[in-house]
Amino acid sequence: MNNTKRKEILTRLRDANPNPTTELNFTTPYELLVAVTLSAQATDVGVNKATAKLFPVANTPQAIYDLGVDGLKDYIKTIGLYNSKAVNVHKMAEILLDKHGGEVPESREALEALPGVGRKTANVVLNTAFGWPTIAVDTHIFRVSNRTKLAMGKNVDQVEQKLLKVVPAEFKVDVHHWLILHGRYTCIARKPRCGSCIIEDLCEYKDKTSD
Template structure:
């Protein structure tokens, strides 16, 4: 019988406050690096970003959103039009189908508006929990935590939010990160993972929370 990996305890409250105070001082208003103009273009952009880079998605959606920034305009553009715009993105054919199906549901069931409910968002084609949480946070100001591979890595390495899977890390952020930092927590963590606490070569020497991090493989 396989053993279940034990989860180390999260960092103490005082360390959490110190870490997020530094992150907040360094970047007071972090934002998603996906380009969007309204809740609809955000949900489309995040759905397209699965297994793709934000840079690649932004290149593809620049032209797309210029002509289709509402569900109805996207339906008017049609499947072939959407496919042509996003063909540089991985899994573009299925994603184009999802965008059209999502847009149709938004028009028919929500009057063309993006709902600010996690369950409603997750009922849309191509929208999972992570996408829903990004939209709730960035479009509607909810303190939701969208955990991706970067946040999963940072949460466990630093013990800010340790967990065996993304759901556990999401709960750990909600349980351990001080409330005043919850609104921007996932943005700070994803940016830290993307540019500093990288997977193969973490840049510990320039990390502003180096002295508070228990990660053992830090460079001297």
């Protein structure tokens, strides 16, 4: 795919959704960090249901720490892997209190040192909470990037690096939101909805559908 076509794809996605953001509910960087950590192998809808009960009770590192692991489990037990996630989120709160004054650090190295936080989670927090031009590649972005040929790669790291290389600076802050939403609602895994896709004529996927 050439750069002219890439820019047109991104322009259309921007025009359709000028101010995209995560579908996880949050009001502070810490709430976002917790929500993203909980979202591993879980849906945003499921996480939002749990945090809607948790955050009014505990939405700071101190409050989460005071809640304890067992107390935290009561709020997130509807989410997959809740036992290990409760341990990670509680330990994360302790580290934020001990090493970062109870604040979420605006640092990739510091974020990735937290329990349960990998590169993808760090990218989401840096992008959505702090406005960094990072691209968190999940299964949706991986699929859309390869299927359209916007940025091809054999794994999420390769796709991330390709996107960082080929996406113009004006789109970088928002591109991962556009691609996630496009993969979640239009370019879905089993049968893409090509007939209702705003970039269908630019997409280089060979097995397009009429849906």
